[in-house]
Amino acid sequence: MNELSERFDTHDPGERQVAEKLRCDACPVMCYIAEGRTGACDRYGNFGGRITRCDPVRVLEHSAEEAAAVVPFMAEGKPWDGRLVNTRRRFVSAIGAGTTYPDYKPAPFIVSQEVEGVDLVTVVTEGIFSYCGVKVKIDTDRHLGDETAIVRAEGEAVGHVTTGEYGSQMLSLGGVSHLTGGSKSEGRVTCKTLLDLCNRQAVELTIDGGASVVVQAGAAPVIDGKQEHRMRVGCGSATIGMFATQWRGLVDEVVVVDDHITGVVSEHQAGKVLGWEDTGIKILGRRSTPGRYFKVSEPGLGWGGTTISDPLEILGEWNPKKGARPGLSLLMVSTTGEQFAYYELDDELKPVRKPFPDRLRKSVDLIEDNCEPALCTVLFMAGAGGSLRAGVTENPVNLTRSVHGLKTYVTCGGAPVYIWPGGGITLMVDVTRLPENAFGYVPTPALVAPIEFTMRRDDYLALGGYVDEIRSLDDVLARGGEYFNERRIAGSPPGNPWPPLAQLRRESGR
Ligand code: SF4
Numbered sequence: 001m002n003e004l005s006e007r008f009d010t011h012d013p014g015e016r017q018v019a020e021k022l023r024c025d026a027c028p029v030m031c032y033i034a035e036g037r038t039g040a041c042d043r044y045g046n047f048g049g050r051i052t053r054c055d056p057v058r059v060l061e062h063s064a065e066e067a068a069a070v071v072p073f074m075a076e077g078k079p080w081d082g083r084l085v086n087t088r089r090r091f092v093s094a095i096g097a098g099t100t101y102p103d104y105k106p107a108p109f110i111v112s113q114e115v116e117g118v119d120l121v122t123v124v125t126e127g128i129f130s131y132c133g134v135k136v137k138i139d140t141d142r143h144l145g146d147e148t149a150i151v152r153a154e155g156e157a158v159g160h161v162t163t164g165e166y167g168s169q170m171l172s173l174g175g176v177s178h179l180t181g182g183s184k185s186e187g188r189v190t191c192k193t194l195l196d197l198c199n200r201q202a203v204e205l206t207i208d209g210g211a212s213v214v215v216q217a218g219a220a221p222v223i224d225g226k227q228e229h230r231m232r233v234g235c236g237s238a239t240i241g242m243f244a245t246q247w248r249g250l251v252d253e254v255v256v257v258d259d260h261i262t263g264v265v266s267e268h269q270a271g272k273v274l275g276w277e278d279t280g281i282k283i284l285g286r287r288s289t290p291g292r293y294f295k296v297s298e299p300g301l302g303w304g305g306t307t308i309s310d311p312l313e314i315l316g317e318w319n320p321k322k323g324a325r326p327g328l329s330l331l332m333v334s335t336t337g338e339q340f341a342y343y344e345l346d347d348e349l350k351p352v353r354k355p356f357p358d359r360l361r362k363s364v365d366l367i368e369d370n371c372e373p374a375l376c377t378v379l380f381m382a383g384a385g386g387s388l389r390a391g392v393t394e395n396p397v398n399l400t401r402s403v404h405g406l407k408t409y410v411t412c413g414g415a416p417v418y419i420w421p422g423g424g425i426t427l428m429v430d431v432t433r434l435p436e437n438a439f440g441y442v443p444t445p446a447l448v449a450p451i452e453f454t455m456r457r458d459d460y461l462a463l464g465g466y467v468d469e470i471r472s473l474d475d476v477l478a479r480g481g482e483y484f485n486e487r488r489i490a491g492s493p494p495g496n497p498w499p500p501l502a503q504l505r506r507e508s509g510r
Helices: 015-020 064-068 176-180 184-198 236-247 269-273 358-369 387-391 396-404 457-462 473-479 501-508
Strands: 021-023 032-034 044-047 050-053 057-061 090-092 109-115 118-129 132-139 150-153 156-165 168-174 203-207 212-215 253-257 262-264 286-289 292-294 329-334 340-345 351-354 376-383 408-412 426-430 440-442 446-456 470-472 487-491
Touching (some): 090 473, 109 473, 118 457, 184 446, 236 253, 236 262, 236 269, 236 292, 236 358, 396 446, 408 426
Antiparallel strands (some): 021 032, 109 118, 118 446, 156 168, 262 292, 329 340
8 A cells, every 4th residue: 555656646647648548437536547557446457448347246156055955855745856956046246346436326236136036136336435444352351451542553543442341352443533534644554454454364453551462353362472362261250150169179269360350269159159168368359249359450461361470469368267277278260271370378377389289170171171262353344324325226315224124135245244223324244254355445545345235126126226227147247347347256155144035025024
């Protein structure tokens, strides 16, 4: 993207030069492109004297196995004859389709096909999204930064830390303020960061006052150079609840160290129910309810997401009047089971670290076994409720109503999306469910994401669709589109159901 400014010019550089170039009108940048060159976004080029979409439009073919999975074994009293049906069901995705800019134009492809007796129309376009970003979930207990802390890439602010979730830290990146509301460099870096994350590339982020983290969708996070392996099994209290029975009879006291809630088995309700005896332990933290303590430390990269490297730091004096005695045994463990230590009280009632006993090994392994692998999840979020809708219908609000009324099924590169309730078409999609490299950008700056709207043909006509622009699937496959699209047929990523016949049939009352 650094070279982009050299490669496009939105101003007429002179009559003679303009005449030799073709103008791409697929986004507001309106590049003049010389023969054999591409425009600023590399998505369009001038080849053979015509503006061409450089990437092929990807047609997704649903596998035979997927089709076979819905064949009824007995239908109308006759057993299934073993033939696979619809083994070559094809879906024209918006990846490589081209955009609708300016939006009064119909979408690049409006495709009809009949599936199992249902006449479907799919409106296919690459949307240009200035209002977009990603929500990143990083499975780790480690403290990445305070809530609202600025997240940076290449030194530029690209987002912030948002509320932590159960076992995960969350980032909110991108958005229109960073894309277009700051400096040119901030917008450029934000756009590149979003593009890389959406296309499942690794991105290094730094958090003001916090850690640096390498994030890649579907991969483990790397925090301050250390790869995270496990997500915690639960908070300290939940860990006590899950494993109290495993420790009964093997050790006198267990403390599960956690930044959020540190658990103490002898005081916890789970321990009480099991008849655990008092030990006279004292936790240096804010007691919430019996056996559950907040704020035993500051958040950090140590035990259980605290700053602690020596867990004894969170213990006060042991009270002999409440059960403390020489020889009393103590297990301290983190919420992932990665850190653990065993102690016994000496004659002065001071805990002394001892070799870890075999009898407790199984319970610690069990915590570790119950931890899921730590991953980064990237959800692309965008508002498709604006002028993009005009590429679908002459009356845009009809599309919004149709989507919210479940008559129109929205996908991103064939992947199912979550549509937020309320106004507009605000969607979220897991980027790992899209085919690879499905996202692009334009230097306005904005992200380009594939989006498809599938509905029954009669519903499309009812919402004021571009009837004259409807083309059969075969015709699209044979001739491509306005931008001379090459076609490429690829397997659909597994688990992306299409078409949504159950939804569309149910809504139609058929
Ligand atoms: S940035 Fe890309 S889409 Fe926009 S005008 Fe230039 S080549 Fe066309």
